[in-house]
Each structure stands twice: as structure tokens, then as C-alpha cells.
Amino acid sequence: xxxxxxxxxxxxxxxxxxxxxxxxxxxxxxxxxxxxxxxxxxxxxxxxxxxxxxxxxxxxxxxxxxxxxxxxxxxxxxxxxxxxxxxxxxxxxxxxxxxxxxxxxxxxxxxxxxxxxxxxxxxxxxxxxxxxxxxxxxxxxxxxxxxxxxxxxxxxxxxxxxxxxxxxx
Numbered sequence: 567x568x569x570x571x572x573x574x575x576x577x578x579x580x581x582x583x584x585x586x587x588x589x590x591x592x593x594x595x596x597x598x599x600x601x602x603x604x605x606x607x608x609x610x611x612x613x614x615x616x617x618x619x620x621x622x623x624x625x626x627x628x629x630x631x632x633x634x635x636x637x638x639x640x641x642x643x644x645x646x647x648x649x650x651x652x653x654x655x656x657x658x659x660x661x662x663x664x665x666x667x668x669x670x671x672x673x674x675x676x677x678x679x680x681x682x683x684x685x686x687x688x689x690x691x692x693x694x695x696x697x698x699x700x701x702x703x704x705x706x707x708x709x710x711x712x713x714x715x716x717x718x719x720x721x722x723x724x725x726x727x728x729x730x731x732x733x734x735x
Contacts, residue, residue, distance in 0.1 A: 601620055615630075627640060
């Protein structure tokens with residue numbers, strides 16, 4: 567993304583871009599989002615903030631534009647922690663959906679039994695691993711190993727007598 571310049575000439579286009587970004591981020595009132603400009607001072611250890619739009623009391627993330635035109639987002643620690651929590655929940659949900667799919671693709675006799683064995687194996691591997699990240703596991707390979715080690719948990723289509731199509735007619 568190219569730097570956004572904040573001056574009187576393109577102030578409206580900048581605010582329109584920021585308001586669009588705020589809407590994309592899911593902020594409830596993107597037109598009222600707080601936008602501040604970061605200004606230099608004579609003291610190299612100090613900067614000054616100038617309110618361009620919104621309110622100093624806003625709890626939504628603030629958009630900060632520096633002297634170079636770079637855009638930053640300032641947010642409360644509670645918001646950041648909630649974002650991280652949501653991301654972790656989404657990762658876990660994605661992981662469980664992949665595990666469910668891998669189990670179902672292998673035709674389990676009882677899905678829950680295979681799930682319990684898979685979760686026990688995952689816990690065992692995590693305990694033995696230096697990396698405590700369950701996302702590093704090859705889920706499809708894990709289910710294939712479970713099927714190889716516990717064939718009774720899965721259906722074997724070769725055991726079912728299917729008539730060739732020519733005989734069915």
C-alpha cells in the first residue's frame with residue numbers, strides 16, 4: 567500500500583480511504599472513526615497528535631498518519647487480545663474441520679471412536695514434540711496411520727459383496 571499524504575488538498579480523499587478501511591475492519595461507525603496526524607516538534611523525543619476526524623474519547627481503533635504518509639492503527643490492548651483470541655479460535659475450528667473431513671473420508675465405523683483415538687494420538691505427539699503447535703501435524707497422514715493401526719475402526723468395502731453391474735440387470 568502506498569503512503570497516504572495528509573494535507574488540505576487530499577484531506578477528503580484520505581478520510582474516504584480511511585473510512586473505507588474502517589468499514590472493511592468491521593468498525594460500527596466508519597465515518598466517525600478517529601483519525602489523528604502525527605506531527606514533529608522541536609524536541610526530537612516528542613511528537614504531537616492533531617485530531618483530524620472523530621473524537622479523543624473514541625474506543626474504536628484510531629488511525630494515525632505520520633509525516634511520511636504511512637497509516638497506522640492504534641488500538642487498546644483489550645481489542646488486540648480479543649483479536650488474537652478470535653484468530654486462535656478460528657485456527658482451532660479450521661483444524662477440527664480438517665480432522666473431521668479426514669476421518670469421514672476414511673469411512674469410520676463410529677466417528678466418535680476414531681475422533682477419540684485421533685485426539686489421544688495428537689496429545690501424545692504434542693507431548694513428545696518440541697513444537698507445541700498442533701497445526702504442524704499432517705492430519706491426513708495421522709488418520710491413515712490410525713486406520714492402519716486400528717482397522718476395526720473403519721469400514722472395509724472389500725468385505726461387502728457387491729455384484730458387478732452386468733449381473734444386476
